[in-house]
Amino acid sequence: MYRPNSLKQRLVAGKKALGCWLGMASPIAAEMLALAGYDFLLIDNEHGPASLAESVGLLQAMSATPVTSVMRVPWNDPVYLKRALDIGVEGVMIPAIDTAEQAVQAVRACRYPPAGFRGSAYQVVRGASYGIGAPDYRETAADNLLIICQIESKQAVDNIEAIAAVDGIDMLLIGPNDLAGTIGRLGDLEHPDVMALVTRAERAIQASGKKLGSIAFAGRSFQQMFDHGYDLIAASTDMTLMREAALAEVRAHRKANR
Secondary structure: OOOOOHHHHHHHOOOOEEEEEEOOOOHHHHHHHHHHOOOEEEEEOOOOOOOHHHHHHHHHHHOOOOOEEEEEOOOOOHHHHHHHHHHOOOEEEEOOOOOHHHHHHHHHHOOOOOOOOOOOOOOOOHHHHHHOOOOOHHHHHHHHOEEEEEEOOHHHHHOHHHHHOOOOOOEEEEOHHHHHHOOOOOOOOOOHHHHHHHHHHHHHHHHHOOEEEEOOOOOOOHHHHHHOOOOEEEEEEHHHHHHHHHHHHHHHHHHHOO
16 A cells, blocks of 8 residues: 655646545545546545544545545544554645644654654554555655645734744645634635735745645635645535535426426
8 A cells, every 4th residue: 555655746746736525434435536537535534424444445445546645634633643644644634733833743743753753553554555565664654745734723824934844744735714714704715804814824835835735715716726826726525526416417407397
């Protein structure tokens, strides 16, 4: 299972990356979307129902395809991060990083000593191919892993330069919904105060040299976000793709067959 991280290589090469969220905990949906050709699929263990054991099935469904696996963990929890890495996710997205200190702890949780404090089980875990055929895992895992920290609050935007300066973070991803909520504008993503914070974060992240990610929001398509300077967009979810296709089909039926 252990292999070069094609998503990280793509981003380092200056190419754009498009992905889809996995919120249904369905290996069949994960396998189909992987075969569709996305650059990455994002297992949502913050808001999705999947357990870590169920996430293994999602990773197995992706493993025969080039798609890169990323997991949004529930929180900046070193125990969960350790277990996510051990089951073989190729990237981690960590929510609600508000300070540089939190960012440092997130990175250290993903590193073996002396650079961090990730517990050692690379001799047997799935992430290291169960100790079979990945003799360099201990030495290369840190550089191969993609670490994404989410910027989701006004406090995070106020601290954005310090967060972006933390070594080991590859990307800062703006979470517009929670960001809006922290200034009392939940659901009002196009409000000038929300967009002002987003613009501040965008400029600071781009100036830092770190990669910039988000979802498509405020009426913009993923391509418009790319054209605006974003490097990575998680555009759709398995649930919304199915929901919108189903609603469109039913509407067409009702219109033609009243």
